[in-house]
Amino acid sequence: MSISASPKRALTSQGAAALASHAYLVTDLVLIGPLLEEYYSISFPHLKTLKIETSDSEDLSLLYVALVRSNPTVQDLTLRATSSKPTNEFWEVIETEWIRPRSLNIVIPVVESGQSTAFWRACSRFETLTINNDDIPFFSRGFNSNTITFPQHQPQPQPPVDAFPHIERLALKFNPTGHGRRPDHVEWIRRCPRLVHLAWNFFGCWSPVKRLVTELKKTTWPSLSSLRLEQSMHTDKDFSDLVISLPHLRILELSQSTFGPLSLAALVAHPQIQNLHTFSVLGCDGFTGAMAQTVLEQCTTLDTFAAPYISVHDVAHEDSQTWACVHTLRHLTIYITCGSQSTIESRQKMFRQLGLLSRLSHLDLGASRLSKLPIQIKTQFIIRESALSLKLSSDNGGLANFAGLTQLRHFSFQQTPQSLGMTEVQWVLDHWTNLDRIVGQFTNTDIPYSRLFDLFQQNGIAYNE
Numbered sequence: 329m330s331i332s333a334s335p336k337r338a339l340t341s342q343g344a345a346a347l348a349s350h351a352y353l354v355t356d357l358v359l360i361g362p363l364l365e366e367y368y369s370i371s372f373p374h375l376k377t378l379k380i381e382t383s384d385s386e387d388l389s390l391l392y393v394a395l396v397r398s399n400p401t402v403q404d405l406t407l408r409a410t411s412s413k414p415t416n417e418f419w420e421v422i423e424t425e426w427i428r429p430r431s432l433n434i435v436i437p438v439v440e441s442g443q444s445t446a447f448w449r450a451c452s453r454f455e456t457l458t459i460n461n462d463d464i465p466f467f468s469r470g471f472n473s474n475t476i477t478f479p480q481h482q483p484q485p486q487p488p489v490d491a492f493p494h495i496e497r498l499a500l501k502f503n504p505t506g507h508g509r510r511p512d513h514v515e516w517i518r519r520c521p522r523l524v525h526l527a528w529n530f531f532g533c534w535s536p537v538k539r540l541v542t543e544l545k546k547t548t549w550p551s552l553s554s555l556r557l558e559q560s561m562h563t564d565k566d567f568s569d570l571v572i573s574l575p576h577l578r579i580l581e582l583s584q585s586t587f588g589p590l591s592l593a594a595l596v597a598h599p600q601i602q603n604l605h606t607f608s609v610l611g612c613d614g615f616t617g618a619m620a621q622t623v624l625e626q627c628t629t630l631d632t633f634a635a636p637y638i639s640v641h642d643v644a645h646e647d648s649q650t651w652a653c654v655h656t657l658r659h660l661t662i663y664i665t666c667g668s669q670s671t672i673e674s675r676q677k678m679f680r681q682l683g684l685l686s687r688l689s690h691l692d693l694g695a696s697r698l699s700k701l702p703i704q705i706k707t708q709f710i711i712r713e714s715a716l717s718l719k720l721s722s723d724n725g726g727l728a729n730f731a732g733l734t735q736l737r738h739f740s741f742q743q744t745p746q747s748l749g750m751t752e753v754q755w756v757l758d759h760w761t762n763l764d765r766i767v768g769q770f771t772n773t774d775i776p777y778s779r780l781f782d783l784f785q786q787n788g789i790a791y792n793e
Contacts, residue, residue: 361380401427459500495522497524521548631658632660662693693715715745
């Protein structure tokens with residue numbers, strides 16, 4: 329349920345009374361303020377998910393306290409506020425009165441500098457924490473010093489070492505502003521001993537990889553098995569050390585990061601290669617098609633794989649092997665290229681390999697993922713090399729090779745130079761009865777986009793170009 333204030337249609341007190349009488353039916357609530365005071369004091373006895381949004385200048389901080397106090401059953405809380413910052417009392421209620429909080433998602437700044445202690449104590453109750461802004465009062469690290477310091481004029485008390493015994497999943501997005509100081513996330517993250525998943529998106533030229541390796545060698549996070557890094561500038565050697573230091577690695581996702589031959593060697597030699605579930609390296613310009621083939625050959629349990637590209641030669645050369653994940657792969661995102669020297673046999677071998685992936689539910693062959701790569705790589709694959717043709721009348725059979733992919737729910741060939749028409753549209757409708765969504769341009773049709781959209785929609789398929 330969503331409740332929002334509208335300048336054209338103000339909510340009334342009678343509306344709050346009607347809502348209160350049916351409060352026992354509400355389990356999910358989105359509150360977009362400012363609303364009348366009566367709405368913030370309603371108790372929803374079965375409320376599990378709460379999202380608070382406001383961009384108004386009116387101070388709603390006291391009403392937020394009433395809201396969280398009236399609803400101690402909330403497990404998942406999302407805060408998106410630009411003006412009304414929750415008070416210390418707001419965080420204290422969550423810490424002391426909420427029954428079993430589970431996840432906290434902070435989308436934009438909501439924490440004042442003087443609220444560090446109350447805020448972090450509240451965070452200690454949650455299992456999942458997502459912070460997506462720069463104003464959270466973390467520790468700071470001097471630009472030219474390894475000494476932990478605090479920003480000038482904003483002293484922050486340090487939370488106790490064991491302040492975060494419940495956090496298992498942590499996602500941080502950080503965009504440094506100003507000069508001379510930066511948040512020291514590692515100093516804080518090391519206080520989360522039960523950490524299983526760490527997602528870290530940050531901008532700038534520094535990287536925490538070496539410090540992560542140091543903490544992993546101390547078994548700071550003995551259960552860490554899922555790692556996602558974005559915008560991380562590190563050396564291939566540093567990252568290979570990180571891979572080696574993750575004994576329980578199951579999920580590895582990198583974006584605009586460095587992954588080279590040393591990191592690949594460390595991954596292939598890792599005992600957990602046989603238990604790897606998710607591997608994504610989109611935007612990693614050092615990751616080649618040959619590397620993609622190696623991963624697909626070695627990972628027997630891979631469920632999700634996303635890489636910039638692979639060529640038919642990588643799959644069809646004389647030393648290549650059948651993909652080991654043929655019975656497990658469900659999500660595949662990769663652009664397939666055909667160089668000038670590709671043969672009918674090499675293209676057919678690529679199609680045969682793809683056609684064996686009978687468990688696929690998500691297949692993305694689009695070139696849009698190449699947008700994060702350097703311009704010279706995009707030029708090579710989009711202009712100088714052709715894409716694997718999906719046209720039914722092509723010499724390799726096109727989409728006909730995918731008749732066995734009956735579990736497919738999402739198919740994309742966005743921004744690829746395909747020449748597909750109504751023959752291919754009808755083939756999709758006839759063969760992929762479980763398809764929910766298709767993305768890509770059918771350029772060889774005589775009907776406008778609106779009619780094509782309606783045709784897919786009539787068959788329960790969402791379509792866009």
